[in-house]
Amino acid sequence: MNNGAIGVFDSGLGGLSAVRELKRILPSESIIYFGDTARVPYGGKSEDVIVKYALQDMRFLLKHNVKAILVACGTVSSVAMTALRNATDTPIVGVVEAAASAAERASKNRKIAVLGTAATVKSRSYEKILKNKDSALDIVAKPCPLFVPLVESGHISPKDKLTALAAEEYLSDVRRFGADTVILGCTHYPIIKDAIARKLRRGVSLIDTGKEAAIELARTLREADMLCEEGRDEDGIAR
Amino acid sequence: MNNGAIGVFDSGLGGLSAVRELKRILPSESIIYFGDTARVPYGGKSEDVIVKYALQDMRFLLKHNVKAILVACGTVSSVAMTALRNATDTPIVGVVEAAASAAERASKNRKIAVLGTAATVKSRSYEKILKNKDSALDIVAKPCPLFVPLVESGHISPKDKLTALAAEEYLSDVRRFGADTVILGCTHYPIIKDAIARKLRRGVSLIDTGKEAAIELARTLREADMLCEEGRDEDGIAR
Numbered sequence: 001m002n003n004g005a006i007g008v009f010d011s012g013l014g015g016l017s018a019v020r021e022l023k024r025i026l027p028s029e030s031i032i033y034f035g036d037t038a039r040v041p042y043g044g045k046s047e048d049v050i051v052k053y054a055l056q057d058m059r060f061l062l063k064h065n066v067k068a069i070l071v072a073c074g075t076v077s078s079v080a081m082t083a084l085r086n087a088t089d090t091p092i093v094g095v096v097e098a099a100a101s102a103a104e105r106a107s108k109n110r111k112i113a114v115l116g117t118a119a120t121v122k123s124r125s126y127e128k129i130l131k132n133k134d135s136a137l138d139i140v141a142k143p144c145p146l147f148v149p150l151v152e153s154g155h156i157s158p159k160d161k162l163t164a165l166a167a168e169e170y171l172s173d174v175r176r177f178g179a180d181t182v183i184l185g186c187t188h189y190p191i192i193k194d195a196i197a198r199k200l201r202r203g204v205s206l207i208d209t210g211k212e213a214a215i216e217l218a219r220t221l222r223e224a225d226m227l228c229e230e231g232r233d234e235d236g237i238a239r
Numbered sequence: 240m241n242n243g244a245i246g247v248f249d250s251g252l253g254g255l256s257a258v259r260e261l262k263r264i265l266p267s268e269s270i271i272y273f274g275d276t277a278r279v280p281y282g283g284k285s286e287d288v289i290v291k292y293a294l295q296d297m298r299f300l301l302k303h304n305v306k307a308i309l310v311a312c313g314t315v316s317s318v319a320m321t322a323l324r325n326a327t328d329t330p331i332v333g334v335v336e337a338a339a340s341a342a343e344r345a346s347k348n349r350k351i352a353v354l355g356t357a358a359t360v361k362s363r364s365y366e367k368i369l370k371n372k373d374s375a376l377d378i379v380a381k382p383c384p385l386f387v388p389l390v391e392s393g394h395i396s397p398k399d400k401l402t403a404l405a406a407e408e409y410l411s412d413v414r415r416f417g418a419d420t421v422i423l424g425c426t427h428y429p430i431i432k433d434a435i436a437r438k439l440r441r442g443v444s445l446i447d448t449g450k451e452a453a454i455e456l457a458r459t460l461r462e463a464d465m466l467c468e469e470g471r472d473e474d475g476i477a478r
Binding site for chain 2: 038039044045046049145146149150152153155161162165166169
């Protein structure tokens, strides 16, 4: 049992989608959220800069004595997990491993597409984990650099013309590729999920990385007996 | 006479348009350019953060013993000039004053529009200077938050559909307003000048802020006898 708070960080506000899921499955837990809105977006920055910022973000949360950390940022989860884990003994869950596992389970035709920032796609983080699970998987990864600025400047209506045009530009290849499972590899993307789904084939499974990471973190805490006092009696996936 | 280099900085690479103009009018001068590409864009950040970054950028240039500084960033020029000037005796030229003067001279119908980042528009930097020059001027300012991400992700062709759609969204009000002079209040915007011009009335004067600031800096150096040895004999505006 551990009554400390769970720390969550993201480059901006996209990670709040992971917080929403955490609140749903672990309603008794306290959560401290850090969104680095002064330096968002991370996705176009170099690996060195992303690692440096991620370490600073994590240290801020550790100062608040969090018992575990959820890295609710696809870019940080793709390039900085080793550096973060080397710098602390506190349990850390990123979005990549959890989302890749969910995608691998969901795909029937064994074709998976990954949407992410430039840094996430360049890191090949999802491909490496997916290929490790099943080397026969067919994978494409597509950088979508305008999705974060679009979300941040309020273009989030399902009927927004600019977001629809950007989605068409990014997703026409993915549609032709024929993936039955698409990983929304950045926690901002679920906010424009409808605009994305509209450019893909019917019935495609969209994997919400923040949600999958929240489920994974709940499992980690339960297995290590680190849920808070009330949390151990909760219904839901964490029991 | 001063053979030191001129320092130029911007949040990213947009300020290189000012460097091109500096090289044209002062071909003998040495230039040190700092583009803060790790932290671009500045335009959506808070005033405190922008001032902090601007001071860091300037100190980096001062360590290289520059004789003068051109702030080739509309956002920094709008919110941080007082803080910069309080921190050094080195001459500093920003883009706002120079571009506002050029716009005031260019406008015949006395209607001027300003395009800029969110921070630039919020600061009302251009309106304050323009109204000071002529209180009868009619001015509108329009934030264009997606123009910088569009330029940075390569959407710079005059026929680019996404840039055209963003320009239509931002400029329809400006077109109706009927300004005969439009200030491109961010040094990234000249890169998509054609896409912008296409959404405005024919014959509108577009003011390139980086270019105007370069001309202003050349004048400042000449008047203070701070041009380099060869530079004093150059042809062009700096003589």
